Amino acid sequence: MKTLAMVAFVIAAVALPASAAPPPKNQVAKLKRQVAALKQTVTRLQKENDEWRIIAAGAARREARLRARLTEHDPCPITTANGNRPPDPDWAEVQGAHGNGQLWVWLPTPAVYAQVPRPNGGVILKQGWWSANHDAPVQIEGHRRDGPTQVFRDSSGEPIGGGTRPSAPEFPSEGCWEVTGRIGEASLTYGILVLFA
Known part of the structure; x- marks a missing residue:
């Protein structure tokens, strides 16, 4: 019996290391x-x-x-995105989709764009346009509605993926702008307020 107790003690001592170790x-x-x-x-x-x-x-x-x-200033007639999305799964979750059934664009929500100006004094708005017409880029033209008359012209890139075309029009000054995109017979116009931050 003593031997059995001694063996149990040795096993316990080996199995449990000392807490101070x-x-x-x-x-x-x-x-x-x-x-x-x-x-x-x-x-x-x-x-x-x-x-x-x-x-x-x-x-x-x-x-x-x-x-x-x-x-x-007088308020600028900015466009609120109507949520109309093109038939493209890539646009399913896009916030700020705005379209008329033939041409679509992504708009900042609300359509107020405030950015630090570039060294040349303008700001670039990166946005996507969508059209089922894959033959040509979207032609973009902007007219300033307040202040001195200013116009810019740009065009989107070629379609990537489905009908999405990247664009980066440069607004030469802050102010209230009317922007129109055209491709073929389709056109879409929106108003945007551009501010220099």
Whole structure:
């Protein structure tokens, strides 16, 4: 009986390490790696947080500029996207789709576009146009409705995928603009307020 008790004691002692024993070296190394990875994650998140602060500050400046503009000037007849989407699954989730059954465009929602101007003084609006007519690009023309008379002309790129055509018309100044896209016999016009942030 004593021998059996002694064997049980030895097995228990071997199976349960002493609580005061230091962790093995490989566990210490693993913990150090985890701490280093956590420090990197914290640094990355702090950087991202700073970037979001800058973005939020820019949005606040654009909103303040928009409010001032609308207070000082007559309202611009901007177009609200009608939600009419082309028969293309790539546009199924597009917010700001606007069309008339023959030609479609993506619009900022609302159609107020505030951006920092480029060195030449203009701003570029990247947007997609859609048409079932695959033979030609969309011809884009913009006319300023307020202030000095200004016009810009541009054309979309060739269709990518289905009938989507990328475009990046450059507005030479801020103000209230009327933009018309044409392809074949189809045309679509929208109003947009462009602001320099």
